[in-house]
Amino acid sequence: MKKTLNAGGHRWTIEDVRQVARGRARVALPSRGPTRRLVEAGAAYLERLWREGTPVYGVTTGFGASVDRPVPRELVLELPRQMARFHGCGLGAILDEETTLAVLTVRLVSLAKGYSGVRWSLLQRLVLMINRRLLPLIPEEGSVGASGDLTPLSYLAAALMGERQVLWRGRRVPARRALRDLGVLPMTLLPKEGLAIMNGTSVMTGIAILVYLRATHIAHLACQATALTVAALGGNPGPFDADLFRLKDHPGQTRAAARIRKMLRGVGGLSHNGRLQDPYAVRCAPHVIGVLEDALDWSRHWIEREMNGVSDNPLIDGVKKKVLHGGHFYGGHIAFAMDALKSAVAGVADLLDRQVALLVDVRTNHGLPANLTGATESRLPVNHGLKALQISCSAWTAEALGLTMPSASFSRSTECHNQDKVSLGTISARSARRVVELTEQVTVGSLLAGAQGIELRSKLSGRSIPGSLNDTLHAVRGRVPFLREDRPLDNDLHSLLSWIRALP
Numbered sequence: 001m002k003k004t005l006n007a008g009g010h011r012w013t014i015e016d017v018r019q020v021a022r023g024r025a026r027v028a029l030p031s032r033g034p035t036r037r038l039v040e041a042g043a044a045y046l047e048r049l050w051r052e053g054t055p056v057y058g059v060t061t062g063f064g065a066s067v068d069r070p071v072p073r074e075l076v077l078e079l080p081r082q083m084a085r086f087h088g089c090g091l092g093a094i095l096d097e098e099t100t101l102a103v104l105t106v107r108l109v110s111l112a113k114g115y116s117g118v119r120w121s122l123l124q125r126l127v128l129m130i131n132r133r134l135l136p137l138i139p140e141e142g143s144v145g146a147s148g149d150l151t152p153l154s155y156l157a158a159a160l161m162g163e164r165q166v167l168w169r170g171r172r173v174p175a176r177r178a179l180r181d182l183g184v185l186p187m188t189l190l191p192k193e194g195l196a197i198m199n200g201t202s203v204m205t206g207i208a209i210l211v212y213l214r215a216t217h218i219a220h221l222a223c224q225a226t227a228l229t230v231a232a233l234g235g236n237p238g239p240f241d242a243d244l245f246r247l248k249d250h251p252g253q254t255r256a257a258a259r260i261r262k263m264l265r266g267v268g269g270l271s272h273n274g275r276l277q278d279p280y281a282v283r284c285a286p287h288v289i290g291v292l293e294d295a296l297d298w299s300r301h302w303i304e305r306e307m308n309g310v311s312d313n314p315l316i317d318g319v320k321k322k323v324l325h326g327g328h329f330y331g332g333h334i335a336f337a338m339d340a341l342k343s344a345v346a347g348v349a350d351l352l353d354r355q356v357a358l359l360v361d362v363r364t365n366h367g368l369p370a371n372l373t374g375a376t377e378s379r380l381p382v383n384h385g386l387k388a389l390q391i392s393c394s395a396w397t398a399e400a401l402g403l404t405m406p407s408a409s410f411s412r413s414t415e416c417h418n419q420d421k422v423s424l425g426t427i428s429a430r431s432a433r434r435v436v437e438l439t440e441q442v443t444v445g446s447l448l449a450g451a452q453g454i455e456l457r458s459k460l461s462g463r464s465i466p467g468s469l470n471d472t473l474h475a476v477r478g479r480v481p482f483l484r485e486d487r488p489l490d491n492d493l494h495s496l497l498s499w500i501r502a503l504p
Helices: 014-021 034-052 062-067 073-086 096-110 118-134 150-160 175-182 193-198 202-232 243-248 251-263 287-307 332-360 378-382 387-402 426-463 467-477 488-500
Strands: 003-006 025-028 092-093 140-141 165-168 172-175 316-317 322-324
Touching: 003 014, 003 193, 014 025, 014 096, 014 202, 014 287, 014 426, 025 118, 025 150, 025 175, 034 073, 034 118, 034 140, 062 426, 073 193, 092 251, 096 202, 096 287, 118 150, 140 426, 150 322, 150 378, 165 175, 202 251, 202 287, 202 426, 202 488, 243 251, 251 322, 251 378, 251 467, 332 387, 332 426, 378 467, 387 426, 426 467, 426 488, 467 488
Parallel strands: 003 025
Antiparallel strands: 092 140, 165 172, 316 322
């Protein structure tokens, strides 16, 4: 039975959103209590204001630089529909199902705080869409990250109204047809509801949540790949000593060193000499991985604060009878977190790429076969082992490193100079996601090379592989056999990618 998570009843974590996005949990709303009272008080107060003709941005006025254009009372009810329609200009790839569910969940959590002026029935409709997986087709390009994710989130507003297309039961169908299948009518959005849905940071935050989780896996897998590489090279385990890391107490690099050290227990028998120091790509691995570890620690707090906050404008406090005009749609914290994470992740890609280079080169691999081929002597002339894989790892790394320029540094004035300083948080999150994808590819390449290398080292030394490394080795070998004769490796790499992307 699936776990049920209350959208208005607790502080959400990154893991909560992941459970919903992966279909392992349902969302719900409290039937009564302070959450519902706040939501209903806000909606009632806002309705009173616009029916009285009180000026409220985006309710009785135009949007953005058009704020000085009053909307006559007889047209107020048309404004949300028009807003969703004119923002329907997104392009690029459609967000996948997992990301779309993360986006919808984050938007629900924000609106359920009770300060957005929406009806309870709108929150119930979002719950229905999430739990039944009726998903708007959201193009990922077209947001500058302030005022929030207007264009991508317009596809959610449109779906609620029965417009555009959605993913329903595995097929792209008109939203109106999918709603009919669910036995519900399209919604007529009331004043402020279109703005409340669209004027927030939920797309960038939904992407950021999944980037964070995948980056966490990369940090752990990089430690495993490093341990395989050290053992395969007959390397010196001294640089991972616990006493060493007590003298420079960065928590992330200390954790990374401890993981590598644990895996290297008993590898002394594989070492063929007493080298004092190995190259930096081995010796400094905890320091590189540790930067990512520590970046993950602080970025978690920023991401979770953003997802638990109220991110639209204006905010409606129905209890204190206040309309709060501000800029909570600005995604600067997500932008900075994603720009920092992608740099740290790309640094790990570079580390692992250098480790693969050490393993395949006879000048640096300390007696292993060239390119880690497992071919017999008579077959060596026509076998090239992991030569091409190392080239691919280098290509993926180069692309990842090329994307590390901070996206948020390129803020630009838009929307008639009303949105004159923008976060570009969604672009930052998308860029970070691409860096993560490329680094995952380098990671599986390094795991494949490390597994090949340690088995070859074991054969050369006549010693068995220590049990501390067997879990990782078995995980790789359960999907990819030892490379004896050259074969295409793309299916092997895809198999490993599927494994790490499904990690809990």
